[in-house]
Amino acid sequence: MVDVRMRVNGSIEKLDLEPRVSLLDALREHLGLTGTKKGCDQGACGACTVLVDGERISSCLALAVQYADRDITTIEGVEDPIQQSFVRHDGFQCGYCTSGQICSAIGMLAEHAAGAPSAVTGHLAAEQIDLTPEEIRERMSGNLCRCGAYNGIVAAIQESSR
Amino acid sequence: MKDFAYVSAQDVATAVRAIAEPGAKFLGGGTNLVDLMRQNIERPDTVIDITRLPLDRVEELPDGGVRIGALVRNSHLAAHRVIRTRYPMLAQAILTGASGQLRNMATVGGNVLQRTRCPYFADLAARCNKREPGAGCDAIGGFNRNAAIFGASDSCVATHPSDMCVALAALDATIELESVRGVRRLPLVGFHMLPGDSPQHETAIAADELITAIELPELPVAARSRYRKVRDRASYAFALVSVAAALEVRDGVITEARLALGGVAARPWRAHAAERALMGGPATEERFRLAADAELEGAVAQSQNAFKIELAGRAITATLRQLQVEGSAA
Ligand SMILES: Cc1cc2nc3c(=O)[nH]c(=O)nc-3n(C[C@H](O)[C@H](O)[C@H](O)COP(=O)(O)OP(=O)(O)OC[C@H]3O[C@@H](n4cnc5c(N)ncnc54)[C@H](O)[C@@H]3O)c2cc1C
Numbered sequence A: 001m002v003d004v005r006m007r008v009n010g011s012i013e014k015l016d017l018e019p020r021v022s023l024l025d026a027l028r029e030h031l032g033l034t035g036t037k038k039g040c041d042q043g044a045c046g047a048c049t050v051l052v053d054g055e056r057i058s059s060c061l062a063l064a065v066q067y068a069d070r071d072i073t074t075i076e077g078v079e080d081p082i083q084q085s086f087v088r089h090d091g092f093q094c095g096y097c098t099s100g101q102i103c104s105a106i107g108m109l110a111e112h113a114a115g116a117p118s119a120v121t122g123h124l125a126a127e128q129i130d131l132t133p134e135e136i137r138e139r140m141s142g143n144l145c146r147c148g149a150y151n152g153i154v155a156a157i158q159e160s161s162r
Numbered sequence B: 001m002k003d004f005a006y007v008s009a010q011d012v013a014t015a016v017r018a019i020a021e022p023g024a025k026f027l028g029g030g031t032n033l034v035d036l037m038r039q040n041i042e043r044p045d046t047v048i049d050i051t052r053l054p055l056d057r058v059e060e061l062p063d064g065g066v067r068i069g070a071l072v073r074n075s076h077l078a079a080h081r082v083i084r085t086r087y088p089m090l091a092q093a094i095l096t097g098a099s100g101q102l103r104n105m106a107t108v109g110g111n112v113l114q115r116t117r118c119p120y121f122a123d124l125a126a127r128c129n130k131r132e133p134g135a136g137c138d139a140i141g142g143f144n145r146n147a148a149i150f151g152a153s154d155s156c157v158a159t160h161p162s163d164m165c166v167a168l169a170a171l172d173a174t175i176e177l178e179s180v181r182g183v184r185r186l187p188l189v190g191f192h193m194l195p196g197d198s199p200q201h202e203t204a205i206a207a208d209e210l211i212t213a214i215e216l217p218e219l220p221v222a223a224r225s226r227y228r229k230v231r232d233r234a235s236y237a238f239a240l241v242s243v244a245a246a247l248e249v250r251d252g253v254i255t256e257a258r259l260a261l262g263g264v265a266a267r268p269w270r271a272h273a274a275e276r277a278l279m280g281g282p283a284t285e286e287r288f289r290l291a292a293d294a295e296l297e298g299a300v301a302q303s304q305n306a307f308k309i310e311l312a313g314r315a316i317t318a319t320l321r322q323l324q325v326e327g328s329a330a
């Protein structure tokens, strides 16, 4: 067992974990934060997306011990206008992917604001990249939605990026 | 997942001492290792977390090259200004791989050493020579749509799945390795091995070595380069075939060409035959296709992947055409 201390949604949490426990399971099973979802448990769907020091990651492929002393934000700690945009634009149906979508979108918008390019960016050296629907779709491709609410998701993100 | 001991290494000396113990494995971003441990394909006794090592910088070298620390995250490397302007094919290759979340986790060293995506390799109920030498290979005559068309053997037909490495091969990158025995440097081209009769030997790294850095040489031709990836869906999928290319054309004549292919072999495939066929020739569609055919002459299909040969021919030609058009517009 390893003592792991991390900041989750602003409060310090102390956990006693086996090293094999994933960050996702630590959040859900040990801290009771079930807003973060388990879809595939193999990095292929994005349902488990959380923010670590502001960067989005897939928590299912993260060992919790590796994230000791880091600042974790889950959907329970998010208070952002993008949540209203998801409601306004019907950015979900069943809602299973939504917490991952929202955490991913927040991380993605920060990456874009910092000037990061994507695979569909035409001119890679550009200082400023227009966040077109095509850019949003590519940058959000790590979040699958089984209900196919993609059009609403893209519209919600576009609204909150303005 | 089997239980294991966890060690977080704070410096390189500690890391290379720890890996010298049997049953130890380095942990980078974990996006490949944790996945395989959960499936019981990898079963280390000790996991040495190397993400706190001070190997997370991208530096321009006095000789014009660039040194990339092995723990630089894939997303940070792709967003780096030097890479975007001087080696765009590398930024593009990384950005076509995995997802934004995974690229934030994945490290350069882990990307180089990621294992094959052959479905039988990750299926403990299947026969796989790579996982269990001598067991047989269920991909031969089985589901091999995404298998190799170059360098496969009777033992294994799997491909190396990295996009980043395809660009690194075209750029003639060097890998720096360190162990308690010292430091050595190897060219990335040739670092990944063809299967032969021992597909379990995948790269030239020794069991006790740490990748510390990747170095890129100064390479002006790379400023006009591209990575093109063909796959079953537009994003978040591995390549069927991919092309990393750089082209320099003067007065309609090709004066320099770099070409490497992904999704076609157990190593990122540097297309030397195609490069030779391009050099000194006219920068025309016919010549591009001729060069592609020169490379693909040696291609051999499995039962389900013959389509890859023509797909590779078209992808090479289209990538070179695009570079030529962009170049004459500039
Ligand atoms: C759903 C999904 C989709 C993906 N799609 C793509 C894709 O389209 N294209 C693509 O290229 N990749 C893709 N990947 C793979 C991804 O790029 C790799 O998993 C990642 O690059 C591995 O890096 P890591 O740091 O997470 O490695 P880890 O998982 O930490 O390590 C991988 C291996 O490398 C060893 N290792 C790590 N660092 C070092 C070092 N410095 N020295 C020595 N040994 C080391 C580890 O011991 C382990 O054996 C995908 C992965 C997933 C899960």
Ligand code: SF4
Pocket: B116, B118, B119, B120, B121, B127, B128, B129, B130, B131, B136, B137, B138, B139, B140, B155, B156, B157, B158, B199
């Ligand atoms: S192709 Fe290679 S990795 Fe796939 S089953 Fe055969 S031996 Fe294993």
Ligand code: FES
Pocket: A037, A038, A039, A040, A041, A042, A043, A044, A045, A046, A047, A048, A049, A058, A059, A060, A061
């Ligand atoms: S649960 Fe983590 S990506 Fe699917």
Ligand code: FES
Pocket: A091, A092, A093, A094, A095, A096, A097, A098, A144, A145, A146, A147, A148, A149
């Ligand atoms: S809303 Fe149901 S999976 Fe996306």
